[in-house]
Each structure stands twice: as C-alpha cells, then as structure tokens.
Amino acid sequence: MPLRDITTPQVRRWRTTLLDQGVGAATVAKAYQILRAIMNTAVDDGLVQRNPCRIKGGATAPSAERPFLSVAEVFRLADAIPARYRVMILLASFTALRFGELAGLQRWDVDLERRTISVRRSVAETRSDGLTVKAPKSAAGVRTVAFPASLTVELAAHLAEYAEPGRTGRVFVGPRGGVLRRNNFRRIWLRAIGAAGLGDVHFHDLRHTGNTLAATGGASTRELMHRMGHSSVRAALIYQHLVNGRDHEIAGHVDDQIRRVKGPDPGSPSGT
Structure with a gap:
C-alpha cells in the first residue's frame, strides 16, 4: 500500500495480528524496527509528514533472563x-x-x-x-x-x-x-x-x-x-x-x- 496511507491504528493491528498468529516476539520486534526505519526515511524524504510507527516498546522484544552456573x-x-x-x-x-x-x-x-x-x-x-x-x-x-x-x-x-x-x-x-x-x-x-x-x-x-x-x-x-x-x-x-x-x-x-x-x-x- 502507499506509504502515505499507512496509519498508526493499521500498524497496531498489523503487529497484533502477527503476535496472535504465533509469530515470535523477537521476530515481530525486528519487523516493526524495519517498518519504523522505512517510515523514518519517508519522513526525511518528505513523502509523509509523520511516522505512524508510534507503539511504545514495539521495537523491543522481551527476553528471558539467562541462567548462570554455580x-x-x-x-x-x-x-x-x-x-x-x-x-x-x-x-x-x-x-x-x-x-x-x-x-x-x-x-x-x-x-x-x-x-x-x-x-x-x-x-x-x-x-x-x-x-x-x-x-x-x-x-x-x-x-x-x-x-x-x-x-x-x-x-x-x-x-x-x-x-x-x-x-x-x-x-x-x-x-x-x-x-x-x-x-x-x-x-x-x-x-x-x-x-x-x-x-x-x-x-x-x-x-x-x-x-x-x-x-x-x-x-x-x-x-x-x-x-x-x-x-x-x-x-x-x-x-x-x-x-x-x-x-x-x-x-x-x-x-x-x-x-x-x-x-x-x-x-x-x-x-x-
């Protein structure tokens, strides 16, 4: 779809759908990072006025604490x-x-x-x-x-x-x-x-x-x-x-x- 048509609610639905489909949190976070970077470039180039990727913590994947040995x-x-x-x-x-x-x-x-x-x-x-x-x-x-x-x-x-x-x-x-x-x-x-x-x-x-x-x-x-x-x-x-x-x-x-x-x-x- 055209970059100018992408809205923040659509980005939220896209991310939620991926998670609901069982896609790993780390993979979803990386996909969101890429989309956010694309939209940042679009803003810099004047193609869109505002980056729609505005999900707080969307680019961060929760990671389990790794064990340490005695x-x-x-x-x-x-x-x-x-x-x-x-x-x-x-x-x-x-x-x-x-x-x-x-x-x-x-x-x-x-x-x-x-x-x-x-x-x-x-x-x-x-x-x-x-x-x-x-x-x-x-x-x-x-x-x-x-x-x-x-x-x-x-x-x-x-x-x-x-x-x-x-x-x-x-x-x-x-x-x-x-x-x-x-x-x-x-x-x-x-x-x-x-x-x-x-x-x-x-x-x-x-x-x-x-x-x-x-x-x-x-x-x-x-x-x-x-x-x-x-x-x-x-x-x-x-x-x-x-x-x-x-x-x-x-x-x-x-x-x-x-x-x-x-x-x-x-x-x-x-x-x-």
Missing part, C-alpha cells in the same frame, strides 16, 4: 566435556571471555607468571564472509584479563598437551585439529551439558556466570565492563584498573569460590 556446576560441566576443552570451559566461566575470543587465543596471549590472558583477536563466522579471524569489534575488546590462580596448573598442562606448538599456536583447536568453530563444537557442548545434567544452558551463559562472580566480588560497573570488553570503557580506566591491582583482586575472589569447591591446591607453595 562454581560447582561449572566444574561438573568441565568434568563432563572432553579433556581438551576442560580449560576452555573454566576460562569462559571465570574470565567471561567470549567463544570467539577463546577460539582466537594464541600461546603468546597467555602469561602464566602474571596470570593474565590478553585478548587481541576473535574468530567469527558469517554466511557472507565465512570464517574470519580479526581484532575485536571495539578498542575496549582488546584487553588483558587476570585469571584465578587455581587455573594456573591446569592451563599450563593444557598448553603442554593440547595447544598448537609455537608462539602463535592456537590454544584451543577444533575436534579435527582445525579452527574451533561453533558448529563443530555444538555437538560436543550438547553432550557435555546433558552428561552434567544442566538442561538448557548456552555457551554464552558461561560469560554471564563470570560476570556474576566478578560482581559478587565487589567489582564496579566499570571494572566489569573492562573484564567483558565493553566498548564504553575508556582506555585510561582500563590501564588504571590493571595497574592498581583491582583486576587481580576480582580474579582472587573468583579463586576463593573455586577453592571452596575444589579444596586446597596441592601444587601451590603454601598448599592453599
């Missing part, structure tokens, strides 16, 4: 997954790194002495571009995150056993030795969460878990945004957090939670 559940999942991915589960849960960031890690990104991981690249896969390895989307995504001391021994063992050789060798590889991709990891993931009895858990929920653990340790909003690589964090604040030691304090709190589940680390000098 430390005990994280280790149950890590025990259920093949050994070469155990440390990947632990890092995702306790440092809040994304799947693509973990897949893009190289040996030189891991500093066992300082207990830090530097995120410099990420693996992404789209229909148009295929598999790509590139820098994080924002400057804040390039960051250095401290990991709990309890993971040091396991991470060192993983590097010796499963990581590719050389300074730029990948820390995590796919089931057949190639690049770790979501589609070749999905079957492994589903088997593991089934064996661990965790139900509907997504890999991204491990990131939510890491953020929640850090928050319970008293991390400020800005510190949380640094660990998660959010683009609104200013570079000066990122460096300040790393220098003043708060990032390691956050990792230390997560470490305390791990020790409550695992007990003392026999490999540490003090046995604690």
